[in-house]
């Protein structure tokens with residue numbers, strides 16, 4: 236069975252809602268069509284607020300199996316959509332769309348940058364990932380795919396959070412790192428005095444400390460809160476990486 240086209244609307248039922256950190260739930264959805272998302276692909280939840288205004292938000296599953304997918308979603312108490320999601324009961328139905336992202340990982344070290352307008356793939360040997368908070372989800376889905384398929388892609392993840400309580404998917408990342416010799420995970424925390432690992436914000440010195448020197452075979456990627464994304468885009472420039480993509 237082929238999977239649903241991009242931008243086509245489909246219905247999905249909430250079948251799982253597990254709290255995984257103080258502010259994040261792992262949501263599991265059963266869809267009425269085969270959505271079969273590729274690594275780093277995302278979908279959009281389409282809702283209306285109490286005034287009938289559209290609130291559409293994007294989410295990147297960390298597990299996608301034909302008609303079932305799971306995604307960690309952080310709840311913002313003052314946000315528009317996530318407080319509604321937090322209150323949803325099991326068996327609630329939602330409207331969604333499969334979306335095309337800014338980067339597609341095709342397997343075997345092949346990437347398509349801007350797949351909406353570009354069909355040519357590029358091959359990279361090394362992938363750098365700088366993620367903040369829930370921005371881990373697209374990187375996680377690529378890491379999982381590469382480790383499971385044993386693709387020869389060297390992956391370096393720098394994962395920034397406020398405290399160790401905020402780190403998502405920590406056990407799974409540790410497991411992948413133990414099983415996958417091509418993966419190096421470094422955590423950095425900015426609000427945990429006494430933390431034995433890296434502390435503070437991501438800086439050029441941090442990049443030099445945790446990443447290999449870049450060359451033409453390196454792709455730099457990032458995904459995090461807006462303020463962090465601005466800083467990281469500038470840092471990658473100063474780190475002289477030719478190819479940089481924000482998920």
Ligand SMILES: Cc1cc2nc3c(=O)[nH]c(=O)nc-3n(C[C@H](O)[C@H](O)[C@H](O)COP(=O)(O)OP(=O)(O)OC[C@H]3O[C@@H](n4cnc5c(N)ncnc54)[C@H](O)[C@@H]3O)c2cc1C
Nearest residue numbers: 277292293294295307308309311313314315316317369372
């Ligand atoms: C491609 C993509 C993939 C994503 N994947 C995931 C994922 O897997 N998991 C995940 O949890 N998120 C993901 N996101 C983020 C997600 O799409 C939403 O942005 C997030 O869930 C917040 O939605 P919200 O409507 O609850 O909050 P919003 O209403 O968008 O608000 C977000 C925050 O901004 C604050 N805010 C809103 N308006 C203002 C204002 N005017 N001034 C100051 N502060 C304001 C809110 O209080 C809240 O803290 C992804 C985003 C993209 C683009």
